[in-house]
Amino acid sequence: MELTVTESKNSFDAKRTLEVGDRTYEYFALDVVPGMEKLPYSLKVLGENLLRTEDGLNVTEDHIKAIANWDPDAEPDTEIQFTPARVLMQDFTGVPCVVDLATMREAVKTLGGDPDQVNPLAPAEMVIDHSVITESFGRPDSLAKNVEIEYQRNEERYQFLRWGAENFSNFRVVPPGTGIVHQVNIEYLSRVVFDNDGLAYPDTCIGTDSHTTMENGLGILGWGVGGIEAEAAMLGQPVSMLIPRVVGFKLTGEIPAGVTATDVVLTITEMLREHGVVQKFVEFYGSGVKSVPQANRATIGNMSPEFGSTCAIFPIDEETINYLTLTGRSQEDVERVEAYAKAQGMWLAEDTPEAQYSEYLELDLSTVQPSIAGPKRPQDRILLSNSKAQFREDLKVFTNDPVCEDDSQAAAKMGAEGGATAVEAHEDIDNYNASFAGHGESAAVGAKGRPSKPVTVQSPRGGEYTIDHGMVAIASITSCTNTSNPSVMVGAGLVARKANEKGLKAKPWVKTICAPGSQVVDGYFQRADLWKDLEALGFYLAGFGCTSCIGNSGPLPDEISDAINDNDITATAVLSGNRNFEGRISPDVKMNYLASPMLVIAYAIAGTMDIDFDSQPIGQDSEGNDVYLKDIWPSAEEIEQTINDSISREMYVEDYADVFKGDEQWQNLDVPKGKTFEWDENSTYIRKAPYFEGMQLEPAPVEDIKGARVLAKLGDSVTTDHISPASAIKPGTPAAQYLDAAGVERQDYNSLGSRRGNHEVMVRGTFANIRLQNQLVDQAGGYTLDFTQDGAPQSFIYDAAMNYQEAGIPLVVLGGKEYGTGSSRDWAAKGTNLLGVRAVITESFERIHRSNLIGMGVIPLQFPAGESHESLGLDGHETFDIEGITEFNKDGYIPNTVHVVAKKETGDQVEFDAVVRIDTPGEALYYRHGGILQYVLRQMVKS
Missing domain, CATH: 3.20.19.10 (Aconitase, domain 4)
Structure with missing residues (x-):
């Protein structure tokens, strides 16, 4: 199942053979075209693409010469046609693609064509990862419950996707519960260098999700496009683009102890967003590249959309080969990647000549400091050491409550007398931990300088606690950005272990979520015996999917949601994701922060954004002694040793051995038959697309x-x-009214994202975000x-x-x-x-x-x-x-x-x-x- 390749005109006589072991491959050699050898890595990939797809119409000799003679200082003005080797989809954006393809089969028939013509010509693979919602959390059976609910709500969609996989050639579906699309992509689906019936060429991949750029970390050129562009690419249409400017981002030094890949990527995001890289390629080079592990490269590539570039790519090098070997690729595949990259001048070695770039930036990795980003944009980086002060400034924008300017005001707001300590104000130590004046400060000082509105919440599980502005309502280890990275995932597990040993707990109002990016993470958590420590803090396995990062955090407990909304409390969420836009994470949460999985654990324990981890304790141990973040932070050596002891090639081979098979629920779905889909007019999930109704063979002229x-x-x-928006459907809105009229109960609304195959729901959700x-x-x-x-x-x-x-x-x-x-x-x-x-x-x-x-x-x-x-x-x-x-x-x-x-x-x-x-x-x-x-x-x- 590979790309249908049209024979190239090969005007430059570029076809060569490559011997790799006992295999011989054909390939289009770049060095036959003068100028190709000096191009940045990413443009070499584009150059090969044009050589291989030269047809004299879409791609001509002039296009190939234009890229070979690329002027790094020029503004883009030359259009080229880029033909990606494959297309990657997730189910939110992928279901409409399959709906459109199914509709096109009928439209082709109406216009006198053969409906069987409508099939992907390039490999198209979908990973179902966006539909699991964290309804259940903090329980041993949360995974099973969430999967059960997912199938109940999405059975129609999954039946439709099974139909597509069985009736469209060149289309495969990775069933739900396997992992996040981009992690599955880098761990299994990515080829890096294709073998298409003996023709070798770079793996290039566009996706229906903007974070497709995660594959850039493996040296794969690709980016996110709209579903409509992806459909066209599947049907053989090239992607039209201008030869871009390429920003060279030089990395030097090494990441210091205590700094995570998340800190690095947030720093890079801030730098590149400030520099301005929209519609540009970003390419990493320099002596520091070799010290960046493959998982960190993927994390950096993943957030390319956050800093606005088309891609953020690393060349192929020894680290790439090590990762491919670790993740279970065959020896033949690994050897082909290395030999091809070296033959084409795409291999990064110490003596590789430095390419010319359009613009230059540089980061000494040793200068990176622990960071978070928020409260509503991923590029708004905040030094962790300054997070409390910045939170207090930002909070004033999100609430109308007056700032407590002196100790008496603050004390009054906290319901305590002027000099009373937090412990005296709340005699019960659990209630103290649930208040926001604590962490080593008096009640007055704790509230001074920020808006405060303490509210007492009665827990249905017994007891009460106090919440206030800045409470952490959601602490979620989620998203492709970080859950693919063993260093921060194992690090989070070790933070939990040390916290558990000291008797620390997550605050009772925090919804704790752990949604790994693939089953491999579950495997090494089990091997390292980290689950018991994560679970002790409430971080039970909730599902394998995007969850909070895509807005699928699920509802907060009723008493917390009611307290937030009835009292207009400005709640916060902390997630290890890439997106924190307004209204995305939860309708109850106004301020959202991106952080490493390790800091997600820390904030769950603290329960508030209003804390300075350097000067204030995160909590108290079982003997009442103050515990600081540094006391539960693992060393780099501890993390590395745990990774070495718990992760092996065999885990990847085993977990991906039968990746398209699915569990019993997937296999037992009742799949419709026939080459054209039988639409159900009563379906609230899958409806025939309206775009081709009344379409004629010739287009009408466009009008003013x-x-x-x-x-x-x-x-x-x-x-x-x-x-x-792809988040929850709010009662009373047009989308909800439509579902009400169709007899759908409120608890079964599901999300806008899961109903993307029904245009009637989605058009009612357009421009409907609660923060618009x-x-x-x-x-x-x-x-x-x-x-x-x-x-x-x-x-x-x-x-x-x-x-x-x-x-x-x-x-x-x-x-x-x-x-x-x-x-x-x-x-x-x-x-x-x-x-x-x-x-x-x-x-x-x-x-x-x-x-x-x-x-x-x-x-x-x-x-x-x-x-x-x-x-x-x-x-x-x-x-x-x-x-x-x-x-x-x-x-x-x-x-x-x-x-x-x-x-x-x-x-x-x-x-x-x-x-x-x-x-x-x-x-x-x-x-x-x-x-x-x-x-x-x-x-x-x-x-």
């Missing part, structure tokens, strides 16, 4: 936009989580003004959009900087399209979302440089005419700008020329066809 209204006027850094701030209204959430109604009342965005559609009024969205930052969520574009939005006008776009909008027939426009909707005086009450779009009907022509006329209610007009962000002829072609899938389908039928 007349009389459009503003659906949403948004600020900076609006993410795809704001546009198309549409500047047309004062209320946060999915609301707007409906100008089809008298007085333009406030309305749900979905309801207003449907009224606009009924009235035949097109819509636009106005945004600020970095619009669409976030995961590669195709539904952020699909939902925008289905709401009737024809254009999105912003100050700047995130790469993936801009591409997705084009792929759904929505034109992305930018305000003139230096301008914004604020500077232009647009309040969102205007009607918009956008002229010049019809220029796209000229074959091969892309207008640089279009003219926008915004007419105010007073009769005044605001006029400006918006920059068209359709950057390549390929994107223009997709836009003229109404979307990328429509283009592919028409080409398929015509062929």
